[in-house]
Amino acid sequence: MAAANRRKAGDEAPLDRELADLQAPARWREWMRRAEAVIFAAAEPVPREMIARVVGADCSIDLLIDDLNEDLRDRPYEIVAVAGGWQHRTRPRYAATVRASAAPVRSPAAGLSDLEATVLMAIGYFQPVTRGELARILGREIGRDTIGSLRGAGFIGSGPRSPTPGAPYTYVTTRHFLSAFGLATLRDLPDIEALEDAGLISRHDLEAADGPGSEEEAG
Template identity: 60%
Template sequence: MAEAARKRRGRSDDHRSGDRLFDRELDHLPPDARWREWMHRVEATIFAASEPVTRETLARVVGKSCSIDLLIDDIREELRGRPYDLVAAAGGWKHLTRPAYADAIRSAFGTAVGDSGLAVDLTQSDVLVLMCIAYFQPITRAELSSFFGKEISRDLIGHLRGAKLIASGPRSPTPGAPYTYVTTKEFLLEFGLDTLRDLPDFEALEDAGLLSKEKLLAGDIIPGFEDIDDSGASIALDE
């Protein structure tokens, strides 16, 4: 056991030693060259990641005095003429192709795999329920049904869960302690949001005729959602 402990300590010491050998500060470089190297490190780290890269992760590859936000701004400026960009998504940054090239990507792969990382086929009914979950989470299926004046089917909820756009939240304190539903990181990625604070405000949605807070809270049907049948099965309004 003592020998195993020494080996573990040795590996730990090696890791710390390797970490010290990685030069984040780059004090030996002129300021312009130092900034350029930091830009390259940040872009390479984001490019290599399959998930959005957080500020804390990026801070591991640059100096303490480096502004991550300014680095991102400079990288995005250099990418201005490229078919992809760095975007804030789900609490970090991610390389995404520009929407103008979605058709080309679909032609090549059958789906726009580069624009959000997801390929989700949503009906208008799905989108309206998802929107309600996003604004009122955590929320139960019964509460959703009350909002829309029609039963929200388990199939519809299952479709959104299968697409990884929603997940089970905490149990409701109401009788029976039903599960609530909340949106996921995949939801943020799919809709190009950094956090839920980036959701459009109610006034903007009301001005566009897409949502009425008063009707929602009164339990009235949202315009465009009348075609959910009485059995609770969702009908694809946009098909």
């Protein structure tokens, strides 16, 4: 009782990571469940180092994730590599089912306007990119309010200053952008040529530009 009284409210005994008292199969199963619990509960993709905090030092996290996905092979969701970590995601073949249900989904990208989504797409492909360059790519001026909205939502941040006259700010996507769109890295973005064929963006307009646009500003 005295020891319990000395323990601060909310304190817990240290987590037994190694589970040496368990047989190997049971130990592995418990490590799998711990990893799944952390991934399920997390609001953002879970990096390797977070999983390493709850499993044994000799545990292969890659094999652990493989075995978890094998367990989930008959479920409508899986664990996918996203933004440098792992996250639970609904399997693509159930996307139409979820849309038909009209259930609210946990997608931070769902609230974007068409313009914001288009600007974000252009930043993803051409980063680091200035507002003036975005205007040439998209064929319209891009206001500070649009950039501010994307920054406020955590999708973009400031990149290096452009080497062009006036040294305007450039913009780049964030890890949150990768997470929201289910991308492991920027290399997973769809083929840019398909977007050009659809008339959504013009890489040629950017590459053909001689210099910064007249509306280029340092902000």
